[in-house]
Every structure is written in structure tokens, then in C-alpha cells.
Amino acid sequence: MTRPEQHRYFAYAEGLGWAQGHVLEAGSFEAAAVEYAELYTPPVDGDDEIRIFVADLDGGQEHCFVIDLSDDGQAERCD
DSSP states (O other): OOOOOOEEEEEEETTTOGGGOEEEEESSHHHHHHHHHHHHOOOOOTTSEEEEEEEETTTOOEEEEEEETTTTOOEEEOO
């Protein structure tokens, strides 16, 4: 299986802001959100969710993801 093309992203968690963000290399916005959550253990809200913002450092697009720790731990786009 081939590894997807890696991109550089900047990810940070809600409540921590840019100052606590990190540059990550990942194959997608979603993968960067999950990697950030696994590596940096951001704060969990009262609903067992983590909200992470991910910006593409090359293209400038930004997306928000929610990771529900009480469910399957997958990153879903924010509403």
C-alpha cells in the first residue's frame, strides 16, 4: 500500500489557540487532526469531545474537526 502524499499542516485545539499549535505532516486535514490529538493530548470538553482546527500551510485553507472520544475517535468536520 502506498502512503498518501504528505502535506504540512498547522493544528491547534479550541481553548488553547495558535500559541499551543504544532506543525504536522499528514496525508489529509483529518489525519492531521487525529495526529495532533494523539501527540499533544488537547483538553476534552464536557461531552468527551476535542475540537481541533487544522490549516494547510501551503494552501491556506482551514478546517475544524471534532473528535468524539466516547464514540469511535474519528475526526468529523465541525458544524
